[in-house]
Amino acid sequence: MKDILVTGGAGFIGSHFIEYLLQTTELRVTNVDVLTYAGNLRNLDFELPDHRYRFFQEDIHQMSEEVFDRTYDCIVNFAAETHVDRSIEEAEPFLHTNILGTFQLIQKVMEGKARKLLQVSTDEVYGSLDEGEAAFTESHPLMANNPYSASKASADLLVRSYFQTYKLPLLITRCSNNYGPKQHPEKLIPKTIEKAMRNEAIPIYGEGKNIRDWLYVEDHCRAIYSVMQAGQPGEVYNIGGHCEKSNLEIVNMILEYLGKSKTLITFVPDRLGHDFHYAMNWTKVHEALGWEPRVSFEEGIAKTIEWTLEKTMNRN
Numbered sequence: 001m002k003d004i005l006v007t008g009g010a011g012f013i014g015s016h017f018i019e020y021l022l023q024t025t026e027l028r029v030t031n032v033d034v035l036t037y038a039g040n041l042r043n044l045d046f047e048l049p050d051h052r053y054r055f056f057q058e059d060i061h062q063m064s065e066e067v068f069d070r071t072y073d074c075i076v077n078f079a080a081e082t083h084v085d086r087s088i089e090e091a092e093p094f095l096h097t098n099i100l101g102t103f104q105l106i107q108k109v110m111e112g113k114a115r116k117l118l119q120v121s122t123d124e125v126y127g128s129l130d131e132g133e134a135a136f137t138e139s140h141p142l143m144a145n146n147p148y149s150a151s152k153a154s155a156d157l158l159v160r161s162y163f164q165t166y167k168l169p170l171l172i173t174r175c176s177n178n179y180g181p182k183q184h185p186e187k188l189i190p191k192t193i194e195k196a197m198r199n200e201a202i203p204i205y206g207e208g209k210n211i212r213d214w215l216y217v218e219d220h221c222r223a224i225y226s227v228m229q230a231g232q233p234g235e236v237y238n239i240g241g242h243c244e245k246s247n248l249e250i251v252n253m254i255l256e257y258l259g260k261s262k263t264l265i266t267f268v269p270d271r272l273g274h275d276f277h278y279a280m281n282w283t284k285v286h287e288a289l290g291w292e293p294r295v296s297f298e299e300g301i302a303k304t305i306e307w308t309l310e311k312t313m314n315r316n
C-alpha cells in the first residue's frame, strides 16, 4: 500500500487516524474534508510532511479530478454527520452525507479509482442491548433507533450489497463510543469537561443510567489500521473499549478529577428514543488481527482532561 484517501480527516477520529498514519507508516495521505461545523484544520496541528500529505476542502459528493490524479490503495471513510441529538432535530443532512456520501465512495471503487473502501461505522446500528444480552457481535441484527444510526445502518447495508453483488473489496468497522483530545464539545465527555471547568450546569439526560462502552480514540485508530491492512473484504469488525460505564459514572469521574462539585449535575428530559445500553464484543478482530484496546479509561480520561485544560490555558 502507498496511497490512502481519508475522508473527513479534519474531524475528531479522522484527524487522529491521519496522525497515526503519518507517524507510524510511510503511507501517503490525501485528506478530503468539506469542513462543516465539526471539521477543523486545527485538529491537524502536528507535523504534516508535504511529500506525504495533501488536503482538499471538498464535499465527498463532488470530489474533483485533482483528488483522483492517482489510484488509491484504500479509502477510509470518516466523513459523516455524527451527533444523535442533531439528527433528531434535522435528519436530512445525515441521510445526504452518511448514505449518499458513502454511495459516492463506493462508486469510486466501482470505477477503479480506489482498490478498496473501509467504511467506519458504529455500534449504534445494532440498536440497544436487551436485558440479559452481554454485547453486540457482528451478526446482531441492525436495529437502529434514531435517524443518525439509521443513516449509518443504511450505509452499512449499501456497502454489504456492493460486496455481495459486485464482489467489491469493501470492509466495515463498527466502533463503540470514542473519546480523547479534539472531540467536538457537543459530545458527553468534552461537554462535561468544558462545562465543569466553567462551573456551568452539566445536563444529564433522563436518570443518567444509560451505558456506553468507551474506547480511547488512539486504540480505535490502531484497530482501523489493522483492518485496513489485513481485514477480509466483505467482513464487519466490531471494535470496543471493554469499558462499560453509565453516563453518571463518567460525569462523576470527571468532576472528581477536576475537584468540582457534584451539584453541577442537572437532570434534564431524556433524549427521544434514547438507547439504553451499548457494549461491543470484539473477539473477531482480536482473533483475526491480534488487536485489543491498550489505554485504560483512567489513563485516557486523564489525557483528555489535561489536553482540554492546556487548550483552554493557551486560548486565554
Ligand SMILES: Cc1cn([C@H]2C[C@H](O)[C@@H](COP(=O)(O)OP(=O)(O)O[C@H]3O[C@H](CO)[C@@H](O)[C@H](O)[C@H]3O)O2)c(=O)[nH]c1=O
Binding pocket: 082, 083, 084, 085, 121, 122, 123, 124, 175, 176, 177, 178, 186, 187, 188, 189, 191, 203, 204, 205, 206, 208, 210, 211, 212, 247, 271, 278
Ligand atoms: C451530549 C449529552 C449526552 N448525554 C448522554 C447521551 C448518551 O447516553 C451518552 C453519550 O452521548 P453522546 O456523547 O451524544 O454520544 P452517543 O449518542 O452515544 O453517540 C456517540 O457514539 C456513537 C458510538 O456509540 C457514535 O456513533 C456517535 O457518532 C457518537 O455521537 O450521554 C447526556 O446525558 N447529556 C448530554 O448533554
